[in-house]
Amino acid sequence: MGSFEFLLDGIVRAFELIVTLNPYILSITGVSIKVSGTATLLAAMTAIPLAFALSFVQFRGRHAVITLVNTGMGLPPVFVGLFVFVMLVPAGPLGFLNRIFTPEAMIIAQYILITPIITGITLSAIKAVPEPIIETVYTLGGREKDVVLTTLLEARFGVITAVLAGLGRALAEVGAILIVGGNIAYTGSVGGIGEGLSYTRTLTTAITSETSKGDISTSIALGIILIAIYLFVNVAAGFFRRQD
Amino acid sequence: MGSFEFLLDGIVRAFELIVTLNPYILSITGVSIKVSGTATLLAAMTAIPLAFALSFVQFRGRHAVITLVNTGMGLPPVFVGLFVFVMLVPAGPLGFLNRIFTPEAMIIAQYILITPIITGITLSAIKAVPEPIIETVYTLGGREKDVVLTTLLEARFGVITAVLAGLGRALAEVGAILIVGGNIAYTGSVGGIGEGLSYTRTLTTAITSETSKGDISTSIALGIILIAIYLFVNVAAGFFRRQD
Amino acid sequence: LDSTPDNATEELRISTTSSTCDTGILDLLNKEFENANNAKILTVCQGTGKAIATGEMGAADVVFVHAPASELTAVEKGSFINRTYVMYNYFVIIGPGNDPAGIRATENAPEALGMIAGKEQPFISRGDDSGTHNKEKAIWMAANITPSGTWYQSVGKGMGDTIMTADIREAYTLSDRGTYLAMKDKTKLVILFETDKEYLFNPYHVMAVNPEKFPDVKYDMSMKYINFLTSTEVQAIIRDYGKDKFDEPLFTPALI
Amino acid sequence: MAELFRICNLTKTFAGKDVLKNINLRIYRGEIFALIGPSGTGKTTFLRILNLFEKPTNGIFEFDGKPVNGTPLEKNRIRQRSSLLFQTPAVFNLSVFDNVAYGLKVRGFDKSTVEKKVKEALGIVGLSGMETQKARTLSGGEAQRMAFARAIVYGPEVLLLDEPTANLDPYNVAKIEELIRHIRDKCGTTIVIATHNLPQVKRIADRVGVLLEGKLIEVNSVGGIFTSPGDARSAAFLKGEMVY
Amino acid sequence: MAELFRICNLTKTFAGKDVLKNINLRIYRGEIFALIGPSGTGKTTFLRILNLFEKPTNGIFEFDGKPVNGTPLEKNRIRQRSSLLFQTPAVFNLSVFDNVAYGLKVRGFDKSTVEKKVKEALGIVGLSGMETQKARTLSGGEAQRMAFARAIVYGPEVLLLDEPTANLDPYNVAKIEELIRHIRDKCGTTIVIATHNLPQVKRIADRVGVLLEGKLIEVNSVGGIFTSPGDARSAAFLKGEMVY
Numbered sequence A, B: 001m002g003s004f005e006f007l008l009d010g011i012v013r014a015f016e017l018i019v020t021l022n023p024y025i026l027s028i029t030g031v032s033i034k035v036s037g038t039a040t041l042l043a044a045m046t047a048i049p050l051a052f053a054l055s056f057v058q059f060r061g062r063h064a065v066i067t068l069v070n071t072g073m074g075l076p077p078v079f080v081g082l083f084v085f086v087m088l089v090p091a092g093p094l095g096f097l098n099r100i101f102t103p104e105a106m107i108i109a110q111y112i113l114i115t116p117i118i119t120g121i122t123l124s125a126i127k128a129v130p131e132p133i134i135e136t137v138y139t140l141g142g143r144e145k146d147v148v149l150t151t152l153l154e155a156r157f158g159v160i161t162a163v164l165a166g167l168g169r170a171l172a173e174v175g176a177i178l179i180v181g182g183n184i185a186y187t188g189s190v191g192g193i194g195e196g197l198s199y200t201r202t203l204t205t206a207i208t209s210e211t212s213k214g215d216i217s218t219s220i221a222l223g224i225i226l227i228a229i230y231l232f233v234n235v236a237a238g239f240f241r242r243q244d
Numbered sequence C: 001l002d003s004t005p006d007n008a009t010e011e012l013r014i015s016t017t018s019s020t021c022d023t024g025i026l027d028l029l030n031k032e033f034e035n036a037n038n039a040k041i042l043t044v045c046q047g048t049g050k051a052i053a054t055g056e057m058g059a060a061d062v063v064f065v066h067a068p069a070s071e072l073t074a075v076e077k078g079s080f081i082n083r084t085y086v087m088y089n090y091f092v093i094i095g096p097g098n099d100p101a102g103i104r105a106t107e108n109a110p111e112a113l114g115m116i117a118g119k120e121q122p123f124i125s126r127g128d129d130s131g132t133h134n135k136e137k138a139i140w141m142a143a144n145i146t147p148s149g150t151w152y153q154s155v156g157k158g159m160g161d162t163i164m165t166a167d168i169r170e171a172y173t174l175s176d177r178g179t180y181l182a183m184k185d186k187t188k189l190v191i192l193f194e195t196d197k198e199y200l201f202n203p204y205h206v207m208a209v210n211p212e213k214f215p216d217v218k219y220d221m222s223m224k225y226i227n228f229l230t231s232t233e234v235q236a237i238i239r240d241y242g243k244d245k246f247d248e249p250l251f252t253p254a255l256i
Numbered sequence D, E: 001m002a003e004l005f006r007i008c009n010l011t012k013t014f015a016g017k018d019v020l021k022n023i024n025l026r027i028y029r030g031e032i033f034a035l036i037g038p039s040g041t042g043k044t045t046f047l048r049i050l051n052l053f054e055k056p057t058n059g060i061f062e063f064d065g066k067p068v069n070g071t072p073l074e075k076n077r078i079r080q081r082s083s084l085l086f087q088t089p090a091v092f093n094l095s096v097f098d099n100v101a102y103g104l105k106v107r108g109f110d111k112s113t114v115e116k117k118v119k120e121a122l123g124i125v126g127l128s129g130m131e132t133q134k135a136r137t138l139s140g141g142e143a144q145r146m147a148f149a150r151a152i153v154y155g156p157e158v159l160l161l162d163e164p165t166a167n168l169d170p171y172n173v174a175k176i177e178e179l180i181r182h183i184r185d186k187c188g189t190t191i192v193i194a195t196h197n198l199p200q201v202k203r204i205a206d207r208v209g210v211l212l213e214g215k216l217i218e219v220n221s222v223g224g225i226f227t228s229p230g231d232a233r234s235a236a237f238l239k240g241e242m243v244y
């Protein structure tokens, strides 16, 4: 098979899989969205307050913490996966939770990976808000919560970028969730695409396993579905971001 | 082996590998830095001008291009790896370049992955620069290049964040380079740590192969080295970013 | 750092599976080959399916894998020539020491898997179309069972990862002997069934990428490599490999 | 009259430069105190200290009989009672209405009260009908008047005005001056105004302080200072001569 | 006298609101033309059109005998010859020296010339010795004077001044006015000034245009307008009465 044919074949395959509403594909897509969506939500709920705290609360070692957070943007997924793995395995300190190879374990791993990313980008968005805006909030009698709300409003383009970058990273991520989630699909999926249902298999981990099977067309099809989902999110976000 | 022991063992192992200047580790670290550093440099050289063009040049479909670029932040590494793979294999359209399973192929894959990330974050940093600053450049007789330089100066915190996020992503990335680079080390190193030299093996791909061998301590040691490198870069960048 | 050793004359790209890499045998053999032929070997370790696909696209010179059916299809397509039998070993069924499905007592592999299915004990399938996975599917077929239910989980991963998963899940799985032995001290799982020579046979073949399809491949060097693997000396190395470390060899040479 | 601000031996240093030197001043409840002096003399810095945006380097600063320490809670408590109109007002990226409503919303006024008060305030400053315009598109003078409305709308006890009419035409200047007197007369508001407009000082102030190179060289009644200034350099400044 | 700007039937609409209506005006080389009128009347918009920051919605606008089309090249060509001092000057995040040097550097002056001219300009506006201070820490009036120095330092042929003395004390106002006349007298610079300071108009302008609600209701010599205004509403405005 010529090389271009893989791509063409992948595109055709993607359409096929989508229009036929293939239940196996739907289920791994569902797991992808559920895991990455939840991880992004939790990460944003941690990262945005953290970025505000690091921007506005003065304390010793603040710059050191910021440097650490920024360094977190470079956490290798496989490393994070391993870390969560050794925590969650039955022999590990959190083994009693019995959460290894579950969607929850994947959410934890992605949460660790993307929280620093969202924090780092949000930090730089907050930094770009002019000081006089913040002083105006204070002189009008606003408290910290009003500073936060107004800064969010002024920096919203950057904050949305941060969250979208986190979501993109989570959706595309494979190294960590492969280790902690185990890429598990139930029944009938032995034969490949078309049967069975995902438990911890996502679009990315499925791409990895299809690739190692040498089934490049299916991998490309899955990749196209993944990109289409993220494109959809970005188009939606585009409407929010543009109106100013 | 208890779970915490993996971590402790990993930390001890990391120190051991570093202080003994293990040549195998040095060589895979070298490949990591060379590949990700080059990819980040090239990506920054594309992304920053692109972000400026998208910010200042008015054309039809500008918002659509911005949405596409942002969507690129969610490109799945394995997908990008496959794409570059089918392009570069001898059967592929660029096969004549004879670059599959080389560091160059890895640079290309990472370049594709991180260019949208750097562009997206830079875009939002540029957007935060007040319009009057730009108008002042123009009224003082500045041209487009002066607008770019002054905007860079005003948005430097955000632009540095963008480049660092790209570098972090590249250093941590494994899915794409595993496929196009092949995780090759010259003979002698296959059996384990301590011998041989890397050709296309990076810290992350080595982590992956050590993990699949079940050698979690060594994986963690390699992860620690990787994070240490990126921490060093962030500390250095911190000095630039802070001075204002 | 100069990553290319000095007097390397020619490079040979081998696309192979994780079991030859992870057991360390390939490393040993390649070193011998390099010393004897003043060559540089680049080894790409991946799933069997991908390893064959890599060769089919001309990205390797020689392919060393263990999936006879896929190999033959590729040879028929004209992607490879000179497919040569190098070595073999046997698959083993591993699982928790207390053997809740009671497969120790069974006669053959289909019967063993049948017990697992009957008791709905957790079974982890590689699900990656590898040689091992294809073998597993063949055994299910022979047992006339289509495995289904949440006890049967497919992970789409390499052998090492699959063993780790089965270990944590306290599940059964099918493994090649070499990888299991290499990981023996990292898992609680034990060999529960290995007596079936018919169904658990695991042959490794090497084959050269067809130079008529890809003129740039190092066909001469590939042939040297194939001849090297089948030479008496190398076959002897294969025969002895693992004895010191695991008290038993990992592979049996095909020719001696 | 009761003392509202009491400043003793106050000094403020920026980057090694003494911007305010040994200031002693009392400001009384319900008075209009004008602060005059050449550009760069420290007027803005002084007002910022009164609104707790700068911490005195040295000296005593009491508000309403209590020494000010600058804890966040205390800052908010004092700012709830006062309002600083910045020399260059910062405008929130909101409508004119929402900008003016800000201080009311922060104080938890109900919707209909907010609406009523904002409409009234906009009417007073001559911006009726511009409620829905984006505040960032206002002209210089319109923005200044909007900021004035925003500062007075919730009826602060202390009004700190930094050049409140710098960008206004004579008619609007007169209107704002009338408004300032009216606020003081009706509500007993204490007003401190920094201005370069000497006729304005004559028209609205009760007492005047002359700042020169960071020193308060004269504090006098408005009648006194224009007829018989107590300091030769004050006299020169009032005549528009060079005083430094 | 030679015509420099020729404006015929010019209209400018923002968001459906006619901000400038059917303006007809010629401005001659070497004259000082003052633009007066209430806040929000369109003065700033008019100056921004002259410096090509806004495109007229309708009408003809000629500069130096040629119709202006607004291509980027033409914009730069015209702006190279002129300079707009914004009502609220934007300050680059640079030292005072580098802010003032900006237009010189853009024009490629050599280092020693830049140094000489910047020192001279800072001296004229009374900011000698503040070269190394960060411009963002300047006081309101200092920033305005720095922006003035920045606008005149490279000797533009046309100087467009938007409330250039709004934040200055009487002494500095007088100095800047003297400077404006001096520049015109010595260099023949054409100066258009928007100001609310009517005595200032009397002191420095040659001709005056009165803008009222976007209409140019009167254009007259400075002598004429203050002694016998040609329009009843001009007369009312000059007396500080309500005119709309």
Ligand SMILES: Nc1ncnc2c1ncn2[C@@H]1O[C@H](COP(=O)(O)OP(=O)(O)OP(=O)(O)O)[C@@H](O)[C@H]1O
Pocket (backbone or CB within 6 Å): D133, D137, D138, D139, D140, D141, D142, D167, E014, E015, E017, E019, E038, E039, E040, E041, E042, E043, E044, E045, E046, E087
């Ligand atoms: N984008 C916009 N949308 C709606 N109205 C606008 C926009 N931009 C400007 N305006 C309006 O245009 C009018 C003229 O503004 P301009 O800044 O030219 O006034 P000005 O004469 O300079 O006033 P001032 O003396 O207060 O500076 C104002 O009423 C302003 O609100």
Ligand SMILES: Nc1ncnc2c1ncn2[C@@H]1O[C@H](COP(=O)(O)OP(=O)(O)OP(=O)(O)O)[C@@H](O)[C@H]1O
Pocket (backbone or CB within 6 Å): D014, D015, D017, D019, D038, D039, D040, D041, D042, D043, D044, D045, D046, D087, E133, E137, E138, E139, E140, E141, E142, E143, E167
């Ligand atoms: N961070 C700083 N570093 C150095 N100098 C500073 C800093 N902040 C303020 N200054 C200086 O302090 C002096 C007083 O500034 P301030 O803004 O109080 O003056 P002002 O009287 O309000 O002047 P204006 O009438 O021009 O607004 C100015 O000379 C200014 O340059």
Ligand SMILES: [Mg+2]
Pocket (backbone or CB within 6 Å): D043, D044, D045, D087, D162, E139, E140, E141
């Ligand atoms: Mg001031």
Ligand SMILES: [Mg+2]
Pocket (backbone or CB within 6 Å): D139, D140, D141, E043, E044, E045, E087, E162
């Ligand atoms: Mg204006």
